[in-house]
Amino acid sequence: MHELSLCQNILEIVGQQCKTHNIRKVTDVWLEIGSLSCVEHDALKFCFDVVCQGTSAEKCQLHLIPIAAKAWCWQCETLVEIQSHQDACPQCGGINLQRQSGDELRIKEIAFE
Numbered sequence: 001m002h003e004l005s006l007c008q009n010i011l012e013i014v015g016q017q018c019k020t021h022n023i024r025k026v027t028d029v030w031l032e033i034g035s036l037s038c039v040e041h042d043a044l045k046f047c048f049d050v051v052c053q054g055t056s057a058e059k060c061q062l063h064l065i066p067i068a069a070k071a072w073c074w075q076c077e078t079l080v081e082i083q084s085h086q087d088a089c090p091q092c093g094g095i096n097l098q099r100q101s102g103d104e105l106r107i108k109e110i111a112f113e
Contacts, residue, residue, distance in 0.1 A: 036102035069102025
C-alpha cells in the first residue's frame, strides 16, 4: 500500500511548513490528485488519518481535488482528455499522444488555526 508512504511524505511537508511558519494546528489540507496517479482515494484518506495522529495535523480534514488527464495529440494537434495511459486520441484515433496532466499528486493548500 503506497498510500501510507505518500501520506507520510505529505505529513513531512506539512510539518516543515508548520515549523517554518510557527503553526501549531493544521485544520485542512487540499491535495490535487491526477486521475492517472494510481492512488486509491479511500486508502489515502484512511492512511492520512492514521499518520496524522499525535501530530499538529491530528483530526485534519483531507480534501482531494481531482485533475483530469490530458494529452496532446500530435496527429490532429489537439489537447484531449484521456482515461488511461494507453488511450488513443478520442478525436482522431491517433496513438501519438504526449501526456500533459493526470499524474499529479501535490499539496495545493494548507489551512491552520
